[in-house]
Amino acid sequence: MDIALEAVQLGKRYGRRWALQGCSFRLPAGGIVGLVGPNGAGKSTLLHLAVGLLRPDAGDVRVFGRSPYDDPAVLPDIGFVAQDTPLYRDFTAAELVQLGGRMNARWDAALARERLGQLGIPPKLPVGKLSGGQRAQVALALALAKRPRLLLLDEPVASLDPLARREFLQSLMGSVTDSGTTVLLSSHLIADLERACDHLLVLRASRVRLAGAVDDLVATHRQLVGPRHDGEPIAGVGAVVRARHTERQSTLLARVDGVVDPDWTVHDVTLEDVILAYLGDGETDTTRTDWEVPA
Structure with missing residues (x-):
């Protein structure tokens, strides 16, 4: 399997704060990969490292086996549309x-x-006078005209209305099918990721929390409802990602690896359920004590 983008213990620091730390993953060539995480999770930093605009402070990032910062020969293989x-x-x-x-x-x-031309973009009008959706399509067309093997998109549809967003994603998916380009698409819009992506990368608090094929991630997670859970092992459960409790009952979103204890009722989950569980796991870059006023 060809690897389009790989990171090994990748880190980038601004002053004393790590914007990205201990980041490791491998993304297969071909298809569209969704990159999701809250603001400040390190998504844009990761993309800037992958395109060679930043030098890592720790670890390594490689595009088709080569460093985008140290090996300019790989840059023609990379397309980038900034936020x-x-x-x-x-x-x-x-x-x-x-x-x-x-x-x-x-x-x-x-x-x-x-x-x-197919999108009806006027050729002789300054792009500053185009709509936001039209400008996004111009930027995508220019990036694709480079014929990149890896295309990095940083929140390309964030400011678009639903119709323009759908047209952009349909255009993107058609281009990937035609060219075989690998796409890493950063977005907050989970519904769009579910519709367009076949692989997922979740960042939270500067680290990778989840990575894998979308179908596999959905297939290996379930919602469990059962007796109050106080942390004891559950048969068939590899890890509990998120838990909600009442006095007598617990609702868990868990990664399963076998037949689940029959005391628990098992429900299927959506990709959105999985993503939100990993984004809401409680870990942040700061703590309550950072805001305490000194006595």
Whole structure:
């Protein structure tokens, strides 16, 4: 199996604060990988490390086996659309396509023009006058025209309305099918990830909490309802991710690895259930004592 992106104990520090720490994962080539986590979890830092804009302070990150920071030869294989979809706002879309051809060795101008034409993007209007959805589509078309093997997208649909968001994701999925490009898509919108992604990476408090194929993650987690649980082992349960309790009953979201104790009622879960359980596991970068006023 080809590995598109790999991190081994990856870390990045700003001053004394670790924005990313002990981050390890391997993402297979092909398909769309969802990157999810709360604000400040390290998602943008991870993407900037993966595209070579930042140097790691610990560990290593590799794109198709090469360091994006130390080996410029891998950069043509990487496409990147930053969170605010930065474009030269006084340039028209046609001018940006022409500019891309002067800056990229294997530029596919015909692909960009065809995509933008299909989407009805006006070629001669400055992109600063386009809608947010149109600008996002221009940024995606330019990134795809680079013919990257790995495409990194940092919250590309966060500011779009539902219709523009759906059109963007449909366009993205069609492009991946046609080109075989691997996509790492950062988003807070779990419903979009469930619809578009076949692999998932969850960050919380600067660390990887969960990684794997979406189907496998959903298949190996269940909601259990049963007698009050005080931490004792449960047959068939590998780990309890989240627990809610009443005086006599507990509701658990758990990773299962066998036949569950019949004292527990077992329910299927959605991808959203799994993601929210790992995001809400209680660990944060700060604690209540950080806000206490000295006596």
